[in-house]
Amino acid sequence: MDWKPDLSSETPLYSQIKDFIKNKISLGEWAVGTKIPSQRALAERFDVNRSTVVTALSDLIAEGLLEGNTKGGTRVINNSWNLLAASPPPDWSSYVQAGTYYPNQPAIQHINRAEFQDGIIRLGTGELSPDLLPSVQMKQIFEESSVNPFTIGYEEPKGNPYLREQIAAYLHGIGVQTSPSNILIVSGSLQALQLISIGLLQRGSSILLEKPSYLYSIHVFQSSAIKLVGLPMDEEGIQTNQISRYKEGYNASLLYTIPTFHNPTGTLMSEPRRQELMRICADEGLPIIEDDAYRELWFEIPPPLPLKARDPNALVLYLGSLSKTLSPGLRIGWVVAPEPVIERLADIKMQNDYGSSSISQWAAAEWLGRGLYQEHLVYVREQLKRRRDFTVQLLKTNFMEIATWSVPAGGFYIWARLTVDVSMQMLFERALKAGILLNPGSIYDRNAGNYLRISYAYAKLHELEWGIVHLAEMIKELAMVSKNK
Template structure:
């Protein structure tokens, strides 16, 4: 046998072997009823363990391709080409071979575990149900007549909603725009996806913040986009690093989350905002501004949106109602040049024929109501109270073990543990102890011992309980570490 498994591939050896024999059988190299090499012989030929061959043959048997004959060995199924034979698709291979990459396992686990009621959820970016204007929306639905056309709406989204959003971003983010320059999307995530798919091509280089929520998004790798990192400090991302990155890699786009950034909670200083815009114009690099938290400023005093300072049309502005009203409405939007908006709208039409009319009607009616202003004021107060509870809890339970920058808006607090700890072990043990958070490595920080606590999902009282459970986990791991070193 000339073929050998490739040990450099991420695909398990036994799966490579089963795939090889499936292909050979389909080509007729091994016809029906022919015996395959024995497990011992094949293991010697391929220089693998016999258990690896056993696993490969078992997979082929599960697919109905081979039969295991006790005392004789493994042979190609006698009726593999027969009319009555039914072959089961190898769904595992389809799952592995799909072009759209899955989330990393740790992200999948955190998202699953946070659905359990006994877990204090300091990981999810969703708002608590108590922070959503549920009663106001119920009032709207019960008293306002729904008279919209239930067919497909405008490719860019409902025009009345786009007009309401134009007024909304002008009032709260000082952005001057009109309905023709807005595209309604299924949350901000779809907006990012459309931009990547429509405006970039495989091999293009982009700059993102480090750490950054964008680092955890598989869609960049799926699209073949190369990502390069801009360091973040207490004044936000450093624009000067963009110059060197562009010289080396020809950066095509910059993705920024400038207001109460995820995960650090920092805001880009006004000086740096102006510098990024100047570099954008100088280098011809568009900026994608992701602004889900801009209006959550606890004091009500907000940093200007990059888009509000953009005089040259270099910024594509993304936001949504997910972090300030309701994630379940799935209302996001992109604001940009009309040619770009029309291109993205065409792609969205190909994907889903446009957004559902009912959530658009709810969002439009809510934004045009008297409820919205009171809700935002209330949200700012509620989030600041949760931030304060998290701050007090960290000082009470982990005063000498942790350091952090206190955010003035948003829902995230970025912490550095003063003692180096294995983040995988820390999250595993914390989950066992009933609290979830996001480890720093998921968000691009390659140093150990960074964690992100998100305080918008849990209610007052539960946040303190979560930090207590986290502190108890830290103590136990420290004790185990000391005991191990003594031995």
């Protein structure tokens, strides 16, 4: 809602708000059953006194368009068409509630909306800063000629052949021996997970994963009635000595892991732990989804080879992406798997979207084929390392008395544990009001309520400094309030 009442108009503010809401209802944008924003939220959005909003809503309730109660909030119960028609219009809210795909957690929905508000400092966002995206080079690629054929039509089910050739060559460089026929182009790793959830797993299955995990913050598996079973982590990654017991106890179908610069903890799985993971999963016949989106974002030393590089038995489904390294807007990722699996996932993808953007695939192939991607990675690593070091120093200066953390060797994230007692909900709301957007740990593990995922990848350096300094002040104030209760 970008609209605001006109303060210079002779029409009273409450009347302008009343007409605006009535228009939303009559156009069907707020269908019957829709719960409208609270009085306080509307007053803040319209920049008016709450009493002005109350007057407008009271009139609409009196006219039979809205119904309000203390528990359920205010909802649309009628519209102008309904007042004239013999039969009522459909209750779209009931359709929405009946959908089989789970909605995002309320906190995630709140974060997704707040990310695009003006003036917000995003301290938890898991993407590269616009300053680090190669916008100029991308424009040049589209302006220059290429030996790679360009099409704006559909691509074949597995994706652009030239792009798959380039990805296969790139993967050979990190130890993954594969061919273009074993690669499927997807619209980011998230789509790969969705295809796997509906194409390879039965409803009611269980999958093992690290706890905490990014996978808890989305409902791609839960919406297919698949249960997530979390395994504890330590400084070397997922605790492999728990796998056999959990697999048997939950009859798990596969294991999902982010072994390299884990989201949200930033943990890098050690080489011995990777070997142990592969040995146990091979013995158990437990397939692995390896999400390797952060692999190239190392700082001092390259990470160990992917799990897929040590996979003679085709145990691993390997996911890669350009979203974290090159451009989230390209929406280009890939799955490496045995050919029957690729054929199955490609068939489902064609039923869903008839293939990822041909333009994005062409651009991605150019970046890889010309060697530009590797050049860009050098720059991104340098900038992210600088940001990591800057953020760690800020934490040392401002958070030493209130939190603990480990310094990541790559990726985007610092997983900070608050050592003082504060209400995370209160901290989130207070920070947002001050223009700071947080990613609470409970998004990734319901038992991680005293954690924050701090990202040094997105905010500008001066925003990181201002945000972390003021966040520390808020935490200390809330801790003092909690202590004095």
